[in-house]
Amino acid sequence: MGVEICVEGLTKSFGHQVIWQDVSLTLPAGEVSVMLGPSGTGKSVFLKTLVGLLKPDRGSVRVAGRDITKLREHELYEVRKQFGVLFQDGALFGSMNLYDNIAFPLREHTRRSESEIRRIVLDKMDMVGLIGSERKLPGEISGGMRKRAGLARALVLDPEIILFDEPDSGLDPVRVAYLNQLIVDLNAQIDATFLIVTHDIASARQVPDNIGLLFRRELVMFGPRERLLTSDEPVVRQFLNGRMQGPIGMAEEKDAAQVEQELAQLADRAPVQAPTPRLLPGPGITRPPRWEAIARREAELRRREVADV
Numbered sequence: 001m002g003v004e005i006c007v008e009g010l011t012k013s014f015g016h017q018v019i020w021q022d023v024s025l026t027l028p029a030g031e032v033s034v035m036l037g038p039s040g041t042g043k044s045v046f047l048k049t050l051v052g053l054l055k056p057d058r059g060s061v062r063v064a065g066r067d068i069t070k071l072r073e074h075e076l077y078e079v080r081k082q083f084g085v086l087f088q089d090g091a092l093f094g095s096m097n098l099y100d101n102i103a104f105p106l107r108e109h110t111r112r113s114e115s116e117i118r119r120i121v122l123d124k125m126d127m128v129g130l131i132g133s134e135r136k137l138p139g140e141i142s143g144g145m146r147k148r149a150g151l152a153r154a155l156v157l158d159p160e161i162i163l164f165d166e167p168d169s170g171l172d173p174v175r176v177a178y179l180n181q182l183i184v185d186l187n188a189q190i191d192a193t194f195l196i197v198t199h200d201i202a203s204a205r206q207v208p209d210n211i212g213l214l215f216r217r218e219l220v221m222f223g224p225r226e227r228l229l230t231s232d233e234p235v236v237r238q239f240l241n242g243r244m245q246g247p248i249g250m251a252e253e254k255d256a257a258q259v260e261q262e263l264a265q266l267a268d269r270a271p272v273q274a275p276t277p278r279l280l281p282g283p284g285i286t287r288p289p290r291w292e293a294i295a296r297r298e299a300e301l302r303r304r305e306v307a308d309v
């Protein structure tokens with residue numbers, strides 16, 4: 001079972017550059033959350049702060065109730081074992097085959113025997129569909145396979161939390177669809193808490209239980225998927241619809257008059273869409289109990305929408 005991460009009043013800057021400030025949110029235990037935001041808004045910095053690789057200027061990050069911003073390096077080392085991180089490129093060692101790459105955290109952090117390691121590595125390779133590729137080098141496989149190998153490696157220590165930094169970057173739409181299904185299936189199977197940073201709106205619409213959006217050094221919104229998908233907050237709507245019209249500009253932000261004019265032009269042409277259906281775990285995978293609560297929450301929202309029309 002995953003653990004809850006509770007972030008409060010988190011602020012991070014590098015020198016005079018404030019990356020984001022006063023970010024507060026709770027990643028519910030076992031749920032999948034997605035963090036969106038224009039390029040450069042500090043999503044990767046946020047992931048690194050959650051895992052204690054970067055120290056915030058202010059605020060707290062409570063992992064299962066323990067504030068990791070206050071921990072010393074050796075204590076952090078222990079807490080980090082609860083995390084699995086999937087870096088953008090899989091972060092595999094180029095000279096090691098997939099088996100040794102995936103076995104690496106077990107050899108580094110545990111005293112398990114080679115036969116136990118073999119059982120765990122093959123189990124995780126099976127989960128991500130890589131059985132048979134044990135002896136391949138990272139340079140000999142596709143980008144999608146590298147991501148899956150990175151995911152298998154993130155799974156070997158049985159993490160309570162998995163952080164995904166743009167898992168879909170560089171993949172074609174079909175591979176993204178497979179990866180999304182894998183993420184949903186894995187979450188149902190291992191019930192860990194997932195946080196995914198992505199630019200892929202289609203994934204953000206279908207995969208998570210919760211969505212957050214960082215913009216202008218702030219967390220604009222964080223909440224249940226269906227609330228964000230039906231929100232009429234201009235930044236949220238612009239981002240989720242991938243439109244040029246709205247507060248988000250090419251470089252950063254636009255002036256207020258231009259935004260007002262663009263939104264007025266759009267107002268009667270772009271009604272809020274019904275939320276995209278959620279991606280369900282594949283056949284044979286039992287849904288964890290929280291799915292029922294989430295389905296009830298979504299049904300209630302739809303009922304209220306119908307009542308409002």
Ligand SMILES: Nc1ncnc2c1ncn2[C@@H]1O[C@H](COP(=O)(O)OP(=O)(O)OP(=O)(O)O)[C@@H](O)[C@H]1O
Binds near residue numbers: 019037038041043
């Ligand atoms: N170690 C660091 N030292 C100084 N500045 C940094 C450091 N790490 C990140 N930054 C700055 O923080 C800002 C946010 O970077 P980050 O990579 O988190 O953005 P992002 O939202 O993940 O972007 P993208 O979507 O393009 O990957 C950038 O301006 C970057 O230059």
